[in-house]
Amino acid sequence: MKTLYACIQCGTCSGSCPAGRYTNLRTRLIVRNIQLGLRENVLGSDDLWACTTCYTCQERCPRNIMITDIVRVARNIAFEEGHAKKPHLYVAHMFINTGHSIKFADEHRKLRESVNVSSVPPTVLSYPEAMEEISKLTELSGFKKKVLEREG
Ligand code: SF4
Ligand code: SF4
Structure with missing residues (x-):
C-alpha cells in the first residue's frame, strides 16, 4: 500500500x-x-x-x-466491511456449490466446439472428483463462512 x-x-x-x-x-x-x-x-x-x-x-x-x-x-x-454486492455473492455461491463461478450452459459448450477446444473445460466439469478439494478449501479458508455471513 x-x-x-x-x-x-x-x-x-x-x-x-x-x-x-x-x-x-x-x-x-x-x-x-x-x-x-x-x-x-x-x-x-x-x-x-x-x-x-x-x-x-x-x-x-x-x-x-x-x-x-x-x-x-x-x-x-x-x-x-460488508460492501459485497449481490452479484458477487451469487458468483461466490456458484463457486462454493459447483466449483464454477458461472453456470455452464449449452451456449458455452457450442462456443467451445466452434473454436475446436474440448466441449467441456478441464475443470470440475471434467474432473468431478476435484469438487471435494474445492469444498475443503472453501471451508478451511473461511471463505464459505464469510459468504454466508454476508447474506445475513
Ligand atoms: S482492469 Fe484492473 S488491472 Fe487491468 S488496467 Fe484496469 S485497473 Fe489495472
Ligand atoms: S496515475 Fe497511475 S500510472 Fe500514473 S503514477 Fe499514479 S498509479 Fe502510476
Missing part, C-alpha cells in the same frame, strides 16, 4: 485500463482517493469491482506502483 504515495497522477493507468473503456473505473482516481484517506469513496464504490486484474496498469506505471495488488487488497477490505 505504501508505494501508492509515489503516484504522480500521470493517468497512464487509467489510459491503459481496458475495463475503464467500458465502465466508470478510473484507476488514477482510486489511487488518489486512497492517498487522501477517502476510504468510503474507494470501498463503497462499484468501480472497485470493475477491474479485471489484468495487471496492465501495474506493468505500465512509471512509478512502479503495485496498483492491481492494491485494488485486490482494497476489495478484500471492502468485502470484510
Whole structure:
C-alpha cells in the first residue's frame, strides 16, 4: 500500500485500463482517493469491482506502483466491511456449490466446439472428483463462512 504515495497522477493507468473503456473505473482516481484517506469513496464504490486484474496498469506505471495488488487488497477490505454486492455473492455461491463461478450452459459448450477446444473445460466439469478439494478449501479458508455471513 505504501508505494501508492509515489503516484504522480500521470493517468497512464487509467489510459491503459481496458475495463475503464467500458465502465466508470478510473484507476488514477482510486489511487488518489486512497492517498487522501477517502476510504468510503474507494470501498463503497462499484468501480472497485470493475477491474479485471489484468495487471496492465501495474506493468505500465512509471512509478512502479503495485496498483492491481492494491485494488485486490482494497476489495478484500471492502468485502470484510460488508460492501459485497449481490452479484458477487451469487458468483461466490456458484463457486462454493459447483466449483464454477458461472453456470455452464449449452451456449458455452457450442462456443467451445466452434473454436475446436474440448466441449467441456478441464475443470470440475471434467474432473468431478476435484469438487471435494474445492469444498475443503472453501471451508478451511473461511471463505464459505464469510459468504454466508454476508447474506445475513
Ligand atoms: S500510472 Fe502510476 S503514477 Fe500514473 S496515475 Fe497511475 S498509479 Fe499514479
Ligand atoms: S488491472 Fe484492473 S485497473 Fe489495472 S488496467 Fe487491468 S482492469 Fe484496469
